[in-house]
Amino acid sequence: MNPKILSVDDSKTIRMLLKRLFTPFVCELFEAGDGQEGLDVATREKPNLIILDYNMPVMDGVTMLRHMRENPELKRTPVIMLTAEASPGIIATVARLGVRDYVTKPFDSDQLMEKVARVVALERRPEISEA
Amino acid sequence: MSNSSVVTEDLSVTSGRALREVFSKQLKLQILEYQVIDPLSTFEGKLLHSAVSINGEKISGTVLLQLPESLAHQITEIMLGAAGDAEEIRDVTGELCNMIAGRVKAELHASGFPATLGTPTVSIGQRIALQQRGEAQLSSTDWSVEGHDTGNFNLQVQIRIIA
Amino acid sequence: MSDNNSITASNEVSVKPEEVSESLKSAEVLVVDDSRMMRAGLTRSLKQLGFTNISEAVDGQDAINKLLDKSYDLMLLDMEMPEMNGMEVLAAMNLNPRLGGVPVIVISGDEQIEKAVQCIEAGAEDYLTKPPHQTLLRARVTTSLEKKRLRDLDKLRFAQLQAEKELVELEKEKSEKLLLNILPSAIAGRLKGGEKTIANGHATVSVMFADLCGFTALSRKTNPAELVAMLNGIFTAFDTIVEKYGVEKIKTIGDCYMMVGGLPIHRDDHARVVAAAALEMVEALDLLNEQNGTNLKMRVGIHTGPVVAGVIGKIKFTYDLWGDTVNVASRMESSGLPGMVHLSEQTQTALQDHFVLEERGFVECKGLGQVKTFFLKGHAEAQAGGH
Numbered sequence: 001m002n003p004k005i006l007s008v009d010d011s012k013t014i015r016m017l018l019k020r021l022f023t024p025f026v027c028e029l030f031e032a033g034d035g036q037e038g039l040d041v042a043t044r045e046k047p048n049l050i051i052l053d054y055n056m057p058v059m060d061g062v063t064m065l066r067h068m069r070e071n072p073e074l075k076r077t078p079v080i081m082l083t084a085e086a087s088p089g090i091i092a093t094v095a096r097l098g099v100r101d102y103v104t105k106p107f108d109s110d111q112l113m114e115k116v117a118r119v120v121a122l123e124r125r126p127e128i129s130e131a
Numbered sequence: 132m133s134n135s136s137v138v139t140e141d142l143s144v145t146s147g148r149a150l151r152e153v154f155s156k157q158l159k160l161q162i163l164e165y166q167v168i169d170p171l172s173t174f175e176g177k178l179l180h181s182a183v184s185i186n187g188e189k190i191s192g193t194v195l196l197q198l199p200e201s202l203a204h205q206i207t208e209i210m211l212g213a214a215g216d217a218e219e220i221r222d223v224t225g226e227l228c229n230m231i232a233g234r235v236k237a238e239l240h241a242s243g244f245p246a247t248l249g250t251p252t253v254s255i256g257q258r259i260a261l262q263q264r265g266e267a268q269l270s271s272t273d274w275s276v277e278g279h280d281t282g283n284f285n286l287q288v289q290i291r292i293i294a
Numbered sequence: 295m296s297d298n299n300s301i302t303a304s305n306e307v308s309v310k311p312e313e314v315s316e317s318l319k320s321a322e323v324l325v326v327d328d329s330r331m332m333r334a335g336l337t338r339s340l341k342q343l344g345f346t347n348i349s350e351a352v353d354g355q356d357a358i359n360k361l362l363d364k365s366y367d368l369m370l371l372d373m374e375m376p377e378m379n380g381m382e383v384l385a386a387m388n389l390n391p392r393l394g395g396v397p398v399i400v401i402s403g404d405e406q407i408e409k410a411v412q413c414i415e416a417g418a419e420d421y422l423t424k425p426p427h428q429t430l431l432r433a434r435v436t437t438s439l440e441k442k443r444l445r446d447l448d449k450l451r452f453a454q455l456q457a458e459k460e461l462v463e464l465e466k467e468k469s470e471k472l473l474l475n476i477l478p479s480a481i482a483g484r485l486k487g488g489e490k491t492i493a494n495g496h497a498t499v500s501v502m503f504a505d506l507c508g509f510t511a512l513s514r515k516t517n518p519a520e521l522v523a524m525l526n527g528i529f530t531a532f533d534t535i536v537e538k539y540g541v542e543k544i545k546t547i548g549d550c551y552m553m554v555g556g557l558p559i560h561r562d563d564h565a566r567v568v569a570a571a572a573l574e575m576v577e578a579l580d581l582l583n584e585q586n587g588t589n590l591k592m593r594v595g596i597h598t599g600p601v602v603a604g605v606i607g608k609i610k611f612t613y614d615l616w617g618d619t620v621n622v623a624s625r626m627e628s629s630g631l632p633g634m635v636h637l638s639e640q641t642q643t644a645l646q647d648h649f650v651l652e653e654r655g656f657v658e659c660k661g662l663g664q665v666k667t668f669f670l671k672g673h674a675e676a677q678a679g680g681h
Contacts, residue, residue, distance in 0.1 A: 013210060013226035016219070020212040025611055047216035055248065084233030084248070087240050092448055101558075105230045110492040114604055114613065118490075118542065118558070122611040188392050245391075 003120050004045050005118075006030045008038035008064065009053035013131070014105075018051060021109055025122040035059025039067055042074055049120045052099075054083035054090065062090070065097045078119045081097065141238075143270035146194075146288040147228070149234030150274065157230065158209050161277040176282075179203045179221065181228035181253045185236055187246030192290035194232040195261055198224060199282035225251035235288060244290075258285065267291035311432045313344030318439050322347045322365065326357040326383070327372035327401070335425060336370060336401075343432050354378025358386055358393070366396050368438055373402040373409055381409065384416040395445075397438040401426065462471070471516035493604030493616075500568040500598045500641060501615065501623035504575060506549040507632050508590050524586060526550060529585070531578045539571040544615060550627075551575075554615060565598055565644030566623055569670055572596060572635045595626025596637040596670075598644045618661045626667065629657045635670035642668050649674055 005027050007018045015031045022029050030045055032038035036059040042050060054061040061083065068074040081094055084105040091102060101115045116122070143250045147164070176198045185192045198206070200220075207215035207223040215223065229251050236246055263269045271287045313319070323345055325336045333350045340348050349366075351357040353375050361369070373380040380400055387393040400421040402410040410421040419441075420434050506528070513521055532551050535541045541555040553571070556564030572594050583590055599619035605611055622638060631634030642651055650671040656664045 003638040011222070011226045011229065013219075013222045016222075017210050084230055084236075086237045087245070096448075098196040105233060108156055113611075114492040115558075117605045117611055121545075123232070124609050124611055126609075188390075 003027045003049070003122060004030065004047040004068050005043055005049050005051065005116075005120070006032065006038065006045065006047040006058070007051045007100070008032045008035065008061070009051075010034055010056040011053070014053065014082070017109075021113060024124055026125055027120075027122060034062060035064030035067075038064050039074075042068065042077065046073065047077065049116065050077055050079045051082050051116075054081065054085040054094075062093055062097070065094065065099070069097055080112075080115055080119065082112070141242075142268050142288055142290060143272055145238045146231075146270050146286055147272060149231045149238070150272075150286055152234055153227065153230045154276075157227075158206060160209075160279070162274045163277055165273040165275045165283050177255050179224045179253060179255050180259055180260055181224045181251050183228050183232035183251045185232060185239070185246045186237070186248035186249065187244055188293060189294040190244045190246055190290050191293050192267070192288065193261055194235055195259070195285075195287040195289075196224070196228040196231060197258060197285040197287075198227075199284060200248055200255075202276065202279070202281040202284055203242070205279065205281055213231060221253045221255075225253045240269065249251065261287045261289045263289065264273055264291055311343070313342075314436055314439075316441075318412065318436065319344045319346055321345065321367040321439050322349070323435075324349050324351060324357065324360055324366045324396075324512060325350040326354070326369060328353050328375045332372065332401075332424070334631075339426070339428055339431055340435075343435070344418040344426070344559070354380075354383045354386075357383055361387070361393050361396060365441055365532075368435060369396055369398045370422075370435075371398050371400050372424075373400055373413065380413055381416060384413055384418060388417055395442075397442050399434055407659045416624055423549065424533075425546075493602050493606055495600065495602050496557060496560065497597065497600050498560070498564065499554050499601055499603075499615075499619070500565040500596055500644065501554050501601065501620055502552065502568050502572055502579045502594060502596045503624050503627035504551045504572070504592050505627050506579075506590055506592045506643045508588075512588065512590065514519045526590070527586075528579065528582055528590075531582060532575050535571050535574050535578060538574075539567045541567055544613065554601075554603075557601075557615075565641050566648050567636070568596055569635070569641070569645055569649055570673070573670065576633065576635065591632035593627050593630040593632055594635040595623055595628070595630050596635065596641045596674055597623035597626050599640065622659050622662060622665065625657065625659050629667075631669075637670060639666040639668070642666075647674060 003026075007015050007029070008031075009015055009018075011031050019031075021030055030041050030047060031040045034056045038050070038052070039059070045116055052061045052064065061081065065079065068079075070075060079099045081099050081102045082105065083103075086104045094102060100119050103112055103115065151162060153260065154162050177200050179200060180195060180197045182193055182195045185194065203220050203224050204214070206227065207220045208221050210226075211219060229248065232248050236248055239246060261269060262269070267289050268291075269289045271285065273283050273285050275283045296472075311458050323340060325340070325348060327333045327336065333352075337348050337350065349360060349364075351360050355378055357369070357371070360366075364631050371380050371383060380402075384398065387396070387398070398418040400410055400413045400418045401424055402413075402421055414421065419438050422430060422434060454603075456584045476648050506525075509525075516524070529546055529551060533543060536553055539555075540561075542557045544552045544554055546552070553568070555561070555568035561567070576592070576594065579590060579592055582588070597619055599613045599617070599622070601617045601619050603613070603615050605613055606616070626636050626638055636654065645651070650673070651668040651672055654669050657667050659665045
């Protein structure tokens with residue numbers, strides 16, 4: 001079964017950017033615009049990786065993480081934070097909730113994908129020639 | 132307990148640093164500071180403006196980014212990998228301003244002024260200027276993108292100490 | 295005439311508890327009570343415990359003002375106060391993020407235990423009954439201050455970690471150019487050949503390979519589904535150990551498990567954590583053998599040195615490691631013995647004296663020549679030998 005990636009961010013630009021980054025690979029991409037939607041999609045799809053923003057309406061990233069850690073089905077889902085939020089307090093809170101990595105915006109797309117590769121093994125689509 | 136001088140002298144340095152970081156890391160573009168003689172005569176054509184408010188216990192302010200439409204187009208193409216429609220160009224402009232404001236906020240936080248960011252608003256039109264409110268510190272800097280002749284853009288950051 | 299056999303007038307057992315530890319004495323403590331007598335009493339008790347920075351607030355609003363003005367390490371808060379009581383102070387603190395982070399011990403009269411419980415649910419850390427017994431005061435205050443200190447250290451550590459991470463990124467960029475020059479030409483060629491790469495050089499990491507022997511023999515006796523389940527069980531156990539030690543699993547190749555210490559961020563104890571994890575993996579396999587009724591063994595090899603890490607490749611987008619260090623680690627595994635952790639001199643040097651090692655001999659490794667090797671026997675502190 002193809003790896004499933006879920007991006008949770010209220011910025012359409014970021015979601016589109018991530019979509020573009022993952023298009024060359026064999027995987028299924030899902031999106032959510034806030035933490036609540038993120039939880040709904042994660043529960044339904046059981047993604048192999050969640051790329052998660054912090055500042056979002058309805059439910060923020062940390063709250064979504066807390067809910068995930070209390071849910072036996074989502075407890076072990078790997079999460080990479082992708083956020084403009086860089087205060088040590090938030091980073092500490094998030095670290096305690098157990099994320100695989102923490103990437104601040106602005107970010108280098110290559111570096112983000114390297115971190116993704118450490119969590120999920122991906123394959124390039126054969127029809128995509130060297131970029 | 133006056134830390135206002137920290138906000139003042141560093142605001143244009145802070146905003147320049149934030150801008151450079153976003154442009155180089157996210158867009159892989161080099162930018163140069165640009166001396167504007169007469170702001171009103173520099174721009175022909177429309178500008179996309181994006182504003183993000185910064186609000187904290189001790190400070191209140193705004194980050195305003197203004198890009199010529201053609202530059203906004205180019206940046207959208209870099210971010211999304213393809214030409215974008217009007218809505219996408221607006222979203223990208225808003226997100227760019229959000230990232231810049233995020234860096235400014237991080238530096239303010241480190242100087243002892245924690246704050247949160249508002250959602251970006253985007254509009255289109257002629258060049259605008261933030262009105263200086265009372266004792267606020269205001270920095271306005273213009274820039275060009277190295278190797279691109281899509282016109283200059285402007286970044287304004289205003290921070291007011293409220294406590 | 296004084297009677298030396300006189301009974302002590304007071305019924306109280308006047309045992310004066312010791313002062314708190316030096317590091318806590320300078321903590322900023324705020325005492326909040328509308329009663330001057332109670333405030334004075336608490337302040338006196340705190341002074342007897344060795345505290346030197348005690349402030350007082352006369353009511354709830356005064357307390358809030360003082361909290362906004364200065365950073366406190368602890369607040370002792372009376373419940374019953376006019377205008378703004380203890381509960382309302384806690385509510386105000388919850389609403390204002392700037393007031394967060396100050397531990398609160400609520401002081402209440404006996405008959406208000408329910409209110410005290412409510413306060414704890416509203417964020418107070420603990421409660422004491424009025425007037426607090428000196429020993430209890432010392433215990434509760436010390437606990438709160440220690441917990442706060444650990445939380446503050448935690449926050450600082452992660453902020454430092456983030457800053458360190460950025461520094462390491464910068465260092466990596468510098469050393470990358472250097473490392474690409476000393477990589478085997480095959481790898482260097484691929485990197486320069488335009489294959490999409492996102493790779494960085496890392497100066498010193500420890501790489502471990504663990505290979506299950508006896509698996510092929512087992513596959514003749516067991517059906518494929520059971521085999522897969524068994525292998526998954528073993529690798530899942532290894533995954534848990536990897537997480538526990540903060541090392542990074544790279545991949546599994548058939549019945550071989552590869553992990554590395556010191557990535558993605560360098561750590562000085564990279565060899566130590568890999569060695570400790572390896573020992574625990576050997577134990578885990580023994581336990582699984584008991585549970586499954588199997589007799590699987592594994593050879594484990596560890597080597598320390600520079601690697602290039604990242605994503606290189608046209609089709610597979612997976613994180614991997616390259617360089618001689620990887621080859622030597624693999625050689626350590628293949629030239630090792632079942633049930634033993636076999637490591638090179640370079641790893642031995644990095645382990646210093648935290649582990650007990652036994653010299654093995656010399657192993658020929660391409661590129662390095664004769665490498666002196668060791669078997670890992672156990673942790674240095676362990677008195678009774680393990681397996």
